[in-house]
Amino acid sequence: MVDFMAGKADRGYGGKVIALMDYGSGNLRSVHKALLKVGAEVRIARGGGDLAEAQGAVLPGVGAFDDCIQALDRQGLLSATRDFIASGRPFLGICVGYQALFERSEEFNSCAAGLGIFRGKVVRFSGANGLKVPQIGWNQLEEINPACPIYAGVPEGSYVYFVHSFYPQPADAGIVASRTRYGETFASSIWRDNVFATQFHPEKSQTVGLRLLGNFVKLCQGA
Amino acid sequence: MIAKRVIPCLDVHGGQVTRGVRFGRAEAGELRNVGDPVELALRYNEQGADEMVFFDITASAHGRATMVDVIERTADQCFMPLTVGGGLKSVEDMYTMLRAGADKISINSSALANPDLIRAGAEKFGSQCIVVSIDTKRVAPDRWEVFSHGGRKATGLETLEWAQRAVSLGAGEIVLNSIDADGTRAGFDVVITRRLSEALDVPVVASGGAGSLEHLAEVLLEGKADAVLAASIFHFGQYTVGQVKDYLASRGIPVRRI
Numbered sequence: 218m219v220d221f222m223a224g225k226a227d228r229g230y231g232g233k234v235i236a237l238m239d240y241g242s243g244n245l246r247s248v249h250k251a252l253l254k255v256g257a258e259v260r261i262a263r264g265g266g267d268l269a270e271a272q273g274a275v276l277p278g279v280g281a282f283d284d285c286i287q288a289l290d291r292q293g294l295l296s297a298t299r300d301f302i303a304s305g306r307p308f309l310g311i312c313v314g315y316q317a318l319f320e321r322s323e324e325f326n327s328c329a330a331g332l333g334i335f336r337g338k339v340v341r342f343s344g345a346n347g348l349k350v351p352q353i354g355w356n357q358l359e360e361i362n363p364a365c366p367i368y369a370g371v372p373e374g375s376y377v378y379f380v381h382s383f384y385p386q387p388a389d390a391g392i393v394a395s396r397t398r399y400g401e402t403f404a405s406s407i408w409r410d411n412v413f414a415t416q417f418h419p420e421k422s423q424t425v426g427l428r429l430l431g432n433f434v435k436l437c438q439g440a
Numbered sequence: 441m442i443a444k445r446v447i448p449c450l451d452v453h454g455g456q457v458t459r460g461v462r463f464g465r466a467e468a469g470e471l472r473n474v475g476d477p478v479e480l481a482l483r484y485n486e487q488g489a490d491e492m493v494f495f496d497i498t499a500s501a502h503g504r505a506t507m508v509d510v511i512e513r514t515a516d517q518c519f520m521p522l523t524v525g526g527g528l529k530s531v532e533d534m535y536t537m538l539r540a541g542a543d544k545i546s547i548n549s550s551a552l553a554n555p556d557l558i559r560a561g562a563e564k565f566g567s568q569c570i571v572v573s574i575d576t577k578r579v580a581p582d583r584w585e586v587f588s589h590g591g592r593k594a595t596g597l598e599t600l601e602w603a604q605r606a607v608s609l610g611a612g613e614i615v616l617n618s619i620d621a622d623g624t625r626a627g628f629d630v631v632i633t634r635r636l637s638e639a640l641d642v643p644v645v646a647s648g649g650a651g652s653l654e655h656l657a658e659v660l661l662e663g664k665a666d667a668v669l670a671a672s673i674f675h676f677g678q679y680t681v682g683q684v685k686d687y688l689a690s691r692g693i694p695v696r697r698i
């Protein structure tokens with residue numbers, strides 16, 4: 218078996234593995250199962266060192282911005298995330314994992330500094346015109362950037378699942394990968410180079426979400 | 441535009457989905473078995489349900505262990521939002537269910553007994569995670585009150601006041617169950633649903649009484665609910681989720697179709 222070691226490496230931690238960051242986020246299991254469903258090999262990353270060998274990384278998130286940042290920091294995942302992104306390997310942030318990429322949040326009593334990968338802050342829905350906050354439910358992806366590889370095969374107008382009161386306002390409109398309307402129009406996802414992030418939950422968005430995750434996994438596997 | 445949600449509700453007792461009428465009691469044999477929760481969840485997933493709600497109607501330690509298993513198995517196969525309720529009394533209980541694959545936690549009697557649980561849950565997991573479910577009954581021509589323990593115990597609380605308090609403590613969504621209408625298939629209580637929907641700045645899910653497609657449209661249009669929760673019409677095969685959505689769309693209601 219000449220290829221034994223190579224094959225083993227491909228299936229092992231040193232191979233085409235996606236690191237899924239576990240810092241106590243409630244949706245870890247759902248993201249994990251969805252990644253497995255689309256053919257990923259997943260390693261749960263609990264410390265910065267766990268990202269070193271991964272071909273791709275996913276930062277899930279549910280809950281409060283500060284909790285997320287502080288928990289990541291405690292586990293050494295904050296600086297590891299910065300390094301990972303700088304390395305050029307594919308990265309996907311989900312929900313609070315999307316918000317964490319920005320400089321800061323206006324969430325109640327927030328004082329934590331975000332990763333600052335992108336300029337801009339995280340703001341709350343105004344709740345104008347009687348709109349309920351949080352936005353809970355299925356809303357549409359409008360104006361998808363057709364060049365964004367994770368949207369291959371996802372038509373504009375597709376519904377995805379949102380649960381959030383806050384959303385990032387990128388200073389650079391060029392990174393917006395999709396927009397969604399909920400009272401105001403906001404950046405429901407972004408993309409720049411190797412960094413992808415969604416305010417919605419692909420792991421809860423049935424077929425459309427699995428398509429998106431599958432596209433991301435393919436990118437990682439090709440990396 | 442955000443879609444109005446159609447949510448099948450699975451009441452789980454002894455590992456089986458059951459269905460009662462007007463909050464019928466399991467111990468009195470007032471429930472009908474309608475099937476395996478994971479099988480039903482898969483069916484509704486394929487039909488395009490927007491979410492699913494699981495209630496542990498035994499609300500016991502054993503029931504909770506069963507529910508963890510049901511949620512895990514469902515979440516492995518259904519990539520959609522799942523809410524769990526029934527007998528969850530602490531932040532640890534909530535965490536167990538979230539880790540099993542639930543997205544939202546629904547609390548009812550435990551929130552009435554300990555309103556601070558709403559705040560504690562919202563602080564830990566975010567408001568979007570904490571659903572307060574309210575069982576309400578019309579006690580006078582223009583007064584609705586809250587009942588606890590599966591509708592058996594009067595609290596004397598006025599329904600809107602309790603809902604407002606729950607939201608101020610951090611509830612991110614309110615499920616309003618009409619005890620009068622539950623399982624009767626005679627229509628939702630549109631009046632109290634609308635009252636809450638207009639007064640609260642979080643989504644309101646209407647529950648209890650869905651019998652016809654017209655009822656569902658009525659509580660979304662007249663009752664201004666953000667979502668409808670229904671059990672009997674789906675469990676007994678009266679309608680599929682897809683048929684419900686086709687009808688709602690024909691009435692001009694925005695729904696997600698697959």
